[in-house]
Amino acid sequence: MENIIEYLKAERAQDWRAELRKSMKAKERTSRERVQMPEEDPFVRNKSKIEVNIGLTAEAAVLEAQRCLDCPDPTCITGCPVGINIPKFIKNIEAKNFAGAAVTLKETNALPAVCGRVCPQEKQCEIVCFYTIKLNKVPVAIGHLERFAADWERNSGKMAIPETEKANNVKVAVIGSGPAGLAAAGDLAKFGYDVTVFEALHEIGGVLKYGIPEFRLPNELVDTEIEVMRKMGIKFRVNFIVGKTASFDDLKKEGFQAFFVGSGAGLPRFMNIPGENYNGIFSSNEYLTRVNLMNAADPEFDTPVISGNKVAVIGGGNTAMDSVRMAKRLGADESMIIYRRSEVEMPARVEEVKHAKEEGIIFMNLHNPLEYYADENGRVKSMKIQKMELGEPDASGRRRPVPIEGSEFIVDVDTVVVSVGVSPNPLIPAALSDLKCTDWGTIVVDKETMQSSIPEIFAGGDIVRGGATVILAMGDGRTAAAGMHKYIQEKIKAN
Amino acid sequence: MSKILEKEFFSKNVVKIVLDAPEIARSRKPGHFVIIKMGEKGERIPLTIASADAEKGTVTLVIQKVGVTSDKLSRLEVGDEVTDVVGPLGKATHLENVGTVLCAGGGVGVAPLLPIVEGLKKAGNRVVTILAARTKDLIILEDQMREYSDEVIIMTDDGSYGTKGLVTAGMEEVINREKVNMSVVIGPAIMMKFAALTTKKYNIETVASLNTIMVDGTGMCGACRVSVGGKTKFVCVDGPEFDAHQVDFDEMLSRLSAYQDQESAAYQKYLQTVEA
Numbered sequence: 001m002e003n004i005i006e007y008l009k010a011e012r013a014q015d016w017r018a019e020l021r022k023s024m025k026a027k028e029r030t031s032r033e034r035v036q037m038p039e040e041d042p043f044v045r046n047k048s049k050i051e052v053n054i055g056l057t058a059e060a061a062v063l064e065a066q067r068c069l070d071c072p073d074p075t076c077i078t079g080c081p082v083g084i085n086i087p088k089f090i091k092n093i094e095a096k097n098f099a100g101a102a103v104t105l106k107e108t109n110a111l112p113a114v115c116g117r118v119c120p121q122e123k124q125c126e127i128v129c130f131y132t133i134k135l136n137k138v139p140v141a142i143g144h145l146e147r148f149a150a151d152w153e154r155n156s157g158k159m160a161i162p163e164t165e166k167a168n169n170v171k172v173a174v175i176g177s178g179p180a181g182l183a184a185a186g187d188l189a190k191f192g193y194d195v196t197v198f199e200a201l202h203e204i205g206g207v208l209k210y211g212i213p214e215f216r217l218p219n220e221l222v223d224t225e226i227e228v229m230r231k232m233g234i235k236f237r238v239n240f241i242v243g244k245t246a247s248f249d250d251l252k253k254e255g256f257q258a259f260f261v262g263s264g265a266g267l268p269r270f271m272n273i274p275g276e277n278y279n280g281i282f283s284s285n286e287y288l289t290r291v292n293l294m295n296a297a298d299p300e301f302d303t304p305v306i307s308g309n310k311v312a313v314i315g316g317g318n319t320a321m322d323s324v325r326m327a328k329r330l331g332a333d334e335s336m337i338i339y340r341r342s343e344v345e346m347p348a349r350v351e352e353v354k355h356a357k358e359e360g361i362i363f364m365n366l367h368n369p370l371e372y373y374a375d376e377n378g379r380v381k382s383m384k385i386q387k388m389e390l391g392e393p394d395a396s397g398r399r400r401p402v403p404i405e406g407s408e409f410i411v412d413v414d415t416v417v418v419s420v421g422v423s424p425n426p427l428i429p430a431a432l433s434d435l436k437c438t439d440w441g442t443i444v445v446d447k448e449t450m451q452s453s454i455p456e457i458f459a460g461g462d463i464v465r466g467g468a469t470v471i472l473a474m475g476d477g478r479t480a481a482a483g484m485h486k487y488i489q490e491k492i493k494a495n
Numbered sequence: 496m497s498k499i500l501e502k503e504f505f506s507k508n509v510v511k512i513v514l515d516a517p518e519i520a521r522s523r524k525p526g527h528f529v530i531i532k533m534g535e536k537g538e539r540i541p542l543t544i545a546s547a548d549a550e551k552g553t554v555t556l557v558i559q560k561v562g563v564t565s566d567k568l569s570r571l572e573v574g575d576e577v578t579d580v581v582g583p584l585g586k587a588t589h590l591e592n593v594g595t596v597l598c599a600g601g602g603v604g605v606a607p608l609l610p611i612v613e614g615l616k617k618a619g620n621r622v623v624t625i626l627a628a629r630t631k632d633l634i635i636l637e638d639q640m641r642e643y644s645d646e647v648i649i650m651t652d653d654g655s656y657g658t659k660g661l662v663t664a665g666m667e668e669v670i671n672r673e674k675v676n677m678s679v680v681i682g683p684a685i686m687m688k689f690a691a692l693t694t695k696k697y698n699i700e701t702v703a704s705l706n707t708i709m710v711d712g713t714g715m716c717g718a719c720r721v722s723v724g725g726k727t728k729f730v731c732v733d734g735p736e737f738d739a740h741q742v743d744f745d746e747m748l749s750r751l752s753a754y755q756d757q758e759s760a761a762y763q764k765y766l767q768t769v770e771a
């Protein structure tokens with residue numbers, strides 16, 4: 001910790017940063033309005049795949065970067081799960097050294113173009129920005145700037161291929177190609193390992209591909225990052241389920257010395273209420289996978305999807321927002337959120353809720369489904385819902401929703417998407433009886449190294465945390481890579 | 496990518512293909528299935544592994560042409576590649592010596608039944624197998640079944656081969672004739688439903704292997720869910736085999752028809768393009 005603070009101080013003391021700070025009065029910086037992210041028109045975008053946020057222009061990014069005061073004690077960094085040197089990358093933008101900004105981001109964040117789009121900045125870095133905590137003003141748009149720098153680098157066509165140490169010919173395996181796995185693979189390759197990423201699906205990217213829709217995170221952007229990783233020498237094997245296609249023992253026999261498990265929180269939860277298995281009722285994973293991964297909305301593709309006129313999405317997280325906005329894009333007249341708490345408690349990113357409202361999504365907050373009814377073909381036609389009110393705070397610190405007796409009523413729906421959370425993917429725990437897991441099915445690891453109860457197996461991301469975020473998953477992947485490096489090097493020395 | 500090494504039509508609509516898939520061949524056990532996808536625009540469909548050869552590294556699938564993907568697959572030739580094949584998926588069949596086992600296979604359900612019959616025989620059981628189909632041409636794998644069964648009974652709806660009648664009639668005959676300790680039924684959902692009702696009457700423990708709609712096959716989406724004993728189960732990870740007396744077959748039948756209109760429209764369109 002001491003070292004990091006010293007390092008940040010030394011970086012801040014560099015001449016170019018000192019110059020920049022002097023180039024403009026603090027008052028001038030703080031009196032400026034925060035930039036607005038340009039967005040596609042809500043009623044155009046809610047009928048297409050087009051990305052909602054257009055991205056900042058270079059001029060706008062520089063203006064916004066000038067708002068940052070380059071604080072001596074940059075509290076924003078404490079809010080970032082991977083500790084990005086935020087003032088440094090922002091000051092690089094102010095200095096119009098956009099490539100330098102991108103390099104700074106990549107020092108600690110393997111996928112800044114992704115994080116700039118999907119991180120809950122308002123709960124992480126931006127909530128502890130000097131503007132928020134001391135000036136009571138809107139924070140510097142750290143997320144928008146992160147996206148700007150990462151996009152600039154990609155569009156420049158000069159994506160830096162990270163340098164890797166001399167190949168050490170030690171084989172390591174990464175299981176799962178979501179953000180946790182990709183981050184681990186990137187760092188392991190940098191350390192010089194011979195890395196193979198195994199992915200169960202036919203596409204690389206985990207939730208980034210099958211879950212988060214095009215209108216929020218274009219696939220092309222994930223593919224560009226994967227291309228860079230291939231150039232670093234990382235091998236990818238799709239359609240390969242570790243524990244099924246081959247066992248850990250098989251892979252050990254093939255020479256793999258250590259494993260990183262980033263298998264995610266795959267299993268969708270249902271509410272177990274009557275009628276939940278009627279046709280037209282999906283988990284959000286199924287709904288989004290059909291459209292995102294399988295391209296079901298495009299008639300050229302073979303996978304079908306039911307796209308109703310009256311769609312209810314149960315839940316208040318990012319997955320629920322993605323599903324409800326997707327339903328609109330698939331042609332629903334009415335697309336509504338049914339959430340048992342109020343908007344304040346919604347776990348979704350604030351920006352997604354705002355975008356959803358602009359796009360004409362109906363919010364039935366403080367409502368909870370009780371039962372579904374079907375037509376003679378077994379297709380859902382209506383549902384019974386109940387009104388809720390907020391009671392005392394529960395274990396999560398959020399106020400507990402309490403049903404209001406006698407408030408039940410029926411709503412017509414023809415499609416329902418259940419988005420009430422996921423459970424950890426059981427494939428790996430099922431394949432390793434010695435692996436220590438919690439009662440919830442998450443893998444138990446040492447927090448410093450991400451090592452599991454089986455020494456050569458490390459884990460991170462949603463399989464360790466339950467449902468979490470992209471950035472936390474990536475942070476875990478990087479911590480684990482460092483832990484694996486240490487473990488392997490010690491083992492080599494001992495022999 | 497998996498190359499097709501052999502191909503053989505069992506009937507006009509049923510084809511056997513042997514795929515080069517060494518890892519799957521090595522890891523698979525009776526009861527397992529694979530998911531395949533054809534081409535960039537293809538859908539993911541489950542197919543049970545009929546047999547495998549670990550040494551040669553091959554996996555055998557038996558496919559009935561019912562829609563776009565199975566039809567496309569049936570048109571591939573030896574030497575062609577199937578874009579995506581993943582597996583083995585699902586839980587393997589629990590094979591032990593229980594005494595006499597009555598195995599009933601309907602239509603292409605006979606293919607996934609074959610490795611189970613083989614496994615049950617090798618575990619020391621007396622195995623009586625019933626093969627049922629609409630008509631003679633649709634009876635498949637009879638010789639292979641005879642190799643591992645103590646007795647094979649053929650039932651056809653139209654009486655063109657074996658005994659005329661439904662699979663359940665054959666089952667009752669065996670049950671009335673000898674002590675049956677367990678039954679395994681695999682076939683169309685409607686056939687499994689009635690087979691399960693039959694064995695239930697006689698209190699014979701019965702296993703059914705369910706062929707629901709799937710997407711990922713790894714437990715991630717819930718497309719494959721069924722109610723078993725009043726609880727929701729995911730066929731791809733909790734199954735595919737379940738206690739047949741606990742399965743809600745009516746719900747399963749309804750769920751299987753969820754995309755019927757879209758699928759048959761797509762199939763008609765596809766047939767027009769390939770036949771044009």
Ligand SMILES: Cc1cc2nc3c(=O)[nH]c(=O)nc-3n(C[C@H](O)[C@H](O)[C@H](O)COP(=O)(O)OP(=O)(O)OC[C@H]3O[C@@H](n4cnc5c(N)ncnc54)[C@H](O)[C@@H]3O)c2cc1C
Nearest residue numbers: 176178179180200206207211242263264461462468469470
């Ligand atoms: C719709 C949706 C929207 C979201 N929106 C946001 C957001 O805006 N911001 C945010 O920060 N977070 C968001 N999240 C959460 C975030 O995506 C996850 O926390 C993150 O992806 C977890 O990363 P992971 O690498 O642990 O797992 P995943 O991304 O789930 O990847 C796991 C991968 O492992 C594969 N796998 C599993 N088992 C095996 C095996 N045995 N062998 C081989 N491969 C295997 C799986 O197929 C999968 O591809 C969202 C999630 C969803 C579903």
Ligand code: FES
Nearest residue numbers: 712714716717731
């Ligand atoms: S097929 Fe997706 S969970 Fe079973």
